[in-house]
Amino acid sequence: MSDQQSRATPDQSHTVKDTIVAIRRRLEQALASAGRPADSAAVLAVSKTKPAVMLREAFEAGQHLFGENYLQEALEKQRSLADLEGIEWHYIGALQSNKTREVAEHFSWVHTVDREKIARRLSEARPSSLGPLNVCLQVNISREDSKSGVMPEALPALVEQALALPGLRLRGLMAIPAASDDPEQQRVPHAALRALFDELVKRHPDAPLDTLSMGMSGDMEAAIDEGATLVRLGTAIFGSRN
Numbered sequence: 001m002s003d004q005q006s007r008a009t010p011d012q013s014h015t016v017k018d019t020i021v022a023i024r025r026r027l028e029q030a031l032a033s034a035g036r037p038a039d040s041a042a043v044l045a046v047s048k049t050k051p052a053v054m055l056r057e058a059f060e061a062g063q064h065l066f067g068e069n070y071l072q073e074a075l076e077k078q079r080s081l082a083d084l085e086g087i088e089w090h091y092i093g094a095l096q097s098n099k100t101r102e103v104a105e106h107f108s109w110v111h112t113v114d115r116e117k118i119a120r121r122l123s124e125a126r127p128s129s130l131g132p133l134n135v136c137l138q139v140n141i142s143r144e145d146s147k148s149g150v151m152p153e154a155l156p157a158l159v160e161q162a163l164a165l166p167g168l169r170l171r172g173l174m175a176i177p178a179a180s181d182d183p184e185q186q187r188v189p190h191a192a193l194r195a196l197f198d199e200l201v202k203r204h205p206d207a208p209l210d211t212l213s214m215g216m217s218g219d220m221e222a223a224i225d226e227g228a229t230l231v232r233l234g235t236a237i238f239g240s241r242n
C-alpha cells in the first residue's frame with residue numbers, strides 16, 4: 001500500500017483531526033465573506049452518538065467545545081474524558097424536569113431552555129461552587145408544532161424570568177429552524193432570530209448577552225452571514241449518524 005493510500009484509509013483519529021482543520025478554515029471563510037472578524041464566532045462540536053475516542057481526537061486538534069443531546073450518554077463520555085483540561089460541555093438536547101439537576105451539575109452551558117419551570121429548576125440545582133449556568137433560550141423560530149422552543153411573542157416574558165434567576169447567566173438565543181436546502185431560504189429564520197436578539201440587547205443593555213447559537217452542518221454559511229456566534233456542527237465534523 002502506498003503512503004497516499006494508507007493515509008486515505010478511514011483511520012478514525014486521522015479523519016477527525018483533518019476535519020477539524022477543514023472546519024476551522026470553512027468558518028474563517030464564512031466569517032471573511034460576511035465581513036466579520038475571524039474571532040467573532042466559534043464551533044460547537046455536536047458529538048451525540050459518537051464515541052469518546054472521537055471527541056478526544058477532536059480535542060487534541062484544538063476543538064474544545066462539545067454539544068451533547070442525551071444525558072446518560074454525555075455523562076459517560078464526560079467520565080472517560082475527565083482528564084481533558086479546558087473541555088467545555090454544552091447540553092443541547094430536549095430538557096425535561098427530571099433531568100435538570102444532573103444537567104445543572106455537569107454542564108457549563110444549556111442551549112435548550114424554553115420555559116420558566118425548566119429555567120427555575122436549573123437555577124435551583126446549579127451548585128454555587130460552579131458559578132451561574134450559561135443558558136440560551138431556545139426559540140421556535142419557524143413556528144413548527146413538532147419543535148420545542150418558546151414562541152417569539154412569549155420570549156420577552158421568559159427573558160425577564162431567566163434574568164431574575166441567580167443560578168443562571170442568560171447569554172443569548174438558540175434556534176433549530178425548519179430545514180431548507182436553499183441558501184436564501186436558510187437566511188430567513190436566522191435573520192429573524194438575529195432581530196429578536198438585537199431587540200433583547202437593546203432592552204437589557206447590562207445583561208451579558210453575546211451568543212446567537214444558530215447554524216448546523218447544512219446551513220452554517222447562512223447562519224454566519226446573519227450573525228451567528230456559535231455554530232453547532234455534528235455531521236460536518238464526525239460524519240453521519242446511524
Ligand SMILES: *Cc1c(COP(=O)(O)O)cnc(C)c1O
Nearest residue numbers: 046092216217232233234235236
Ligand atoms: C444534532 C444537532 C446538531 C448538529 O446537526 P448536524 O446537522 O449534524 O450538524 C445541532 N444542533 C442540535 C440541537 C442538534 O440536536
